[in-house]
Amino acid sequence: xxxxxxxxxxxxxxxxxxxxxxxxxxxxxxxxxxxxxxxxxxxxxxxxxxxxxxxxxxxxxxxxxxxxxxxxxxxxxxxxxxxxxxxxxxxxxxxxxxxxxxxxxxxxxxxxxxxxxxxxxxxxxxxxxxxxxxxxxxxxxxxxxxxxxxxxxxxxxxxxxxxxxxxxxxxxxxxxxxxxxxxxxxxxxxxxxxxxxxxxxxxxxxxxxxxxxxxxxxxxxxxxxxxxxxxxxxxxxxxxxxxxxxxxxxxxxxxxxxxxxxxxxxxxxxxxxxxxxxxxxxxxxxxxxxxxxxxxxxxxxxxxxxxxxxxxxxxxxxxxxxxxxxxxxxxxxxxxxxxxxxxxxxxxxxxxxxxxxxxxxxxxxxxxxxxxxxxxxxxxxxxxxxxxxxxxxxxxxxxxxxxxxxxxxxxxxxxxxx
Numbered sequence: 001x002x003x004x005x006x007x008x009x010x011x012x013x014x015x016x017x018x019x020x021x022x023x024x025x026x027x028x029x030x031x032x033x034x035x036x037x038x039x040x041x042x043x044x045x046x047x048x049x050x051x052x053x054x055x056x057x058x059x060x061x062x063x064x065x066x067x068x069x070x071x072x073x074x075x076x077x078x079x080x081x082x083x084x085x086x087x088x089x090x091x092x093x094x095x096x097x098x099x100x101x102x103x104x105x106x107x108x109x110x111x112x113x114x115x116x117x118x119x120x121x122x123x124x125x126x127x128x129x130x131x132x133x134x135x136x137x138x139x140x141x142x143x144x145x146x147x148x149x150x151x152x153x154x155x156x157x158x159x160x161x162x163x164x165x166x167x168x169x170x171x172x173x174x175x176x177x178x179x180x181x182x183x184x185x186x187x188x189x190x191x192x193x194x195x196x197x198x199x200x201x202x203x204x205x206x207x208x209x210x211x212x213x214x215x216x217x218x219x220x221x222x223x224x225x226x227x228x229x230x231x232x233x234x235x236x237x238x239x240x241x242x243x244x245x246x247x248x249x250x251x252x253x254x255x256x257x258x259x260x261x262x263x264x265x266x267x268x269x270x271x272x273x274x275x276x277x278x279x280x281x282x283x284x285x286x287x288x289x290x291x292x293x294x295x296x297x298x299x300x301x302x303x304x305x306x307x308x309x310x311x312x313x314x315x316x317x318x319x320x321x322x323x324x325x326x327x328x329x330x331x332x333x334x335x336x337x338x339x340x341x342x343x344x345x346x347x348x349x350x351x352x353x354x355x356x357x358x359x360x361x362x363x364x365x366x367x368x369x370x371x372x373x374x375x376x377x378x379x380x381x382x383x384x385x386x387x388x389x390x391x392x393x394x395x396x397x398x399x400x401x402x403x404x405x406x407x408x409x410x411x412x413x414x415x416x417x418x
Contacts, residue, residue, distance in 0.1 A: 026058040035070055044081065048074040065118060068111030069133050072140055075104045079144075098151035098167070101144045105170055108137045112179050138179035138188065145171070145191060149198065156201060161208035168202040169214065196224045200232065207235045215239040230260045237269065257286065261293055271303065280310040291323075298327045298334075305337060314341050332387030332394075339379030339397050346372035346404075370405070377401040391417050 031054045038047035051071040054061040061067050079100045085092035112134050119129035152167035172195060174180065180188050199221035206214030215235060222232045233256040240249035250273065256266035267286060274283035284307040290300040305320030318341055324334035349369045380401065383394040395417050402411040 024057075026054070026060050028060070028064070031061065031067075032070070035074070039074065039077070042077075044074050044077040048078065063114060063118070065111050065115035065133050068107050068114060069136070071107050072104060072111060072137070075100055075107060076140060079104065094154070098147070098154065101147055101151065102167065102170060104144065105141055105148065105174065108141050108179060109174070109177065111137050112177075134179055138177075138181075141174075141179065142188070145189065148174075149194075152198075152201065152205070156205055159208075161205040162211065165202055165205035165209060165211055165214050168198050168205060169217075172198050172202065172218070196221055200225050200228050203232055203235055207239060210242075212239045212243055230256060230263050233260075234263075234265050261289060271307075275307075275310075280307050283307050284311065291320075296327060298324050298331065301327070302334060302337075305334075309337075309341070314345060317341060330386040332383045332385075332390065335379050335383035335386065336393035336397070339376045339383060339394065339401075342372050342376035342379060343397055343400065346376060373401050373404045377405060 031050060034050045035047050038044070038050060048071060051061075051067055051074065055067055055071075056062075079097065082092055082097040082100065086094075086097065115131070115133050119131070122129040148167055148171045152164050152171060155161070155164035155167065175187070175189065175191060175195065182188055199218040202218040203215050203222045206212070206218070216239065219232065219236050219239070223229055223236075225232070233252050236252045237249045237256070240246075240252065250270075253266055253270050253273070256263060257270055260266060267290060270286050271283045274280070274286070284304065287300060287304045287307055290297070291304055294300055301320050301323040305317045305324070308314070308317035308320060318338060321334045321337045321341070324331050325338070328334070346369055349365070349372060353365055353369060376397065380394040380397040384398065387393060395414065399411065399414055402408075402414070
């Protein structure tokens with residue numbers, strides 16, 4: 001019994017292995033016959049599938065330019081069916097219509113690529129190489145140029161940005177495709193001069209779909225559009241930042257700030273960047289340009305004052321904060337900053353004050369320190385006057401100056417504040 005089982009297993013292994021391990025051999029004539037039968041029966045979708053399967057499963061088919069040409073004909077027929085529905089208004093499938101066109105372009109380019117590889121191989125062998133498909137491929141693709149662009153715009157308006165970029169990219173990239181060139185390399189296309197316009201749409205679509213490599217591909221061309229250039233620069237900055245390419249991001253920021261100082265994004269982002277790097281002098285240069293261009297804008301003077309404090313240029317900072325007050329007399333924040341500077345200067349003066357009372361300069365220096373505290377006191381009181389609820393601006397400063405100036409009653413009056 002055991003012998004019978006062993007023999008059965010042996011025979012099963014011998015016969016089963018070839019069956020299970022065998023791959024269906026590629027027979028070109030069978031594939032072509034199946035394709036032609038489907039085309040004759042107007043089953044274009046199945047005809048396309050026959051070729052797709054053959055090229056996926058068999059390297060021989062994938063290296064056969066004729067197979068791609070056949071597939072183009074099947075897809076072109078499918079486009080014709082959708083086109084007819086649109087013409088008859090018989091529930092056309094717009095998405096399928098556009099996607100078939102995209103696939104037609106992809107297949108056409110594949111057909112040309114495969115043919116060129118085969119021709120080079122023949123030339124390397126010393127054989128005659130003759131173009132067979134290139135011209136026909138171009139002629140098949142040519143009528144859909146405008147449709148490819150319109151597909152991109154369709155998806156863009158639908159906010160399907162990844163698909164929009166796919167079509168815009170195909171449209172621009174194929175402008176220079178060899179299938180659209182004559183024997184002398186001249187273009188056969190009648191496309192308008194729209195590379196810059198479509199590049200702008202490509203950048204917008206790519207950025208909206210987080211396709212940063214797509215943004216970079218079209219950024220340079222899109223910057224030629226004067227109307228959209230500030231927006232393109234901003235997108236470029238954000239793209240390089242997302243790619244952690246700080247050098248490129250800062251270069252674009254500098255370009256944007258130089259050309260468009262009125263665009264807050266460039267100014268604000270640059271100042272923030274330089275401050276985070278501790279490069280306060282560079283930040284100050286940007287702010288000072290803004291105070292020159294817009295001398296009545298209080299915020300620029302305030303930021304300038306802050307940068308000057310960071311650079312320990314306190315007298316210059318006082319002038320900037322005073323400009324804020326000149327523009328807006330009730331500027332509690334600027335008053336508080338003035339108070340803080342005078343208080344800091346009083347601290348510095350006190351720490352270096354080591355004269356004995358017998359020294360004739362003692363009283364003069366002592367009075368100078370007291371005057372600094374008085375100036376600080378006045379500034380903090382003004383800040384309190386104009387924004388009493390915001391105690392973070394003035395409360396601690398007033399407590400200190402009241403104490404230093406021996407104003408006990410005023411100091412006690414601060415106890416109600418927390």
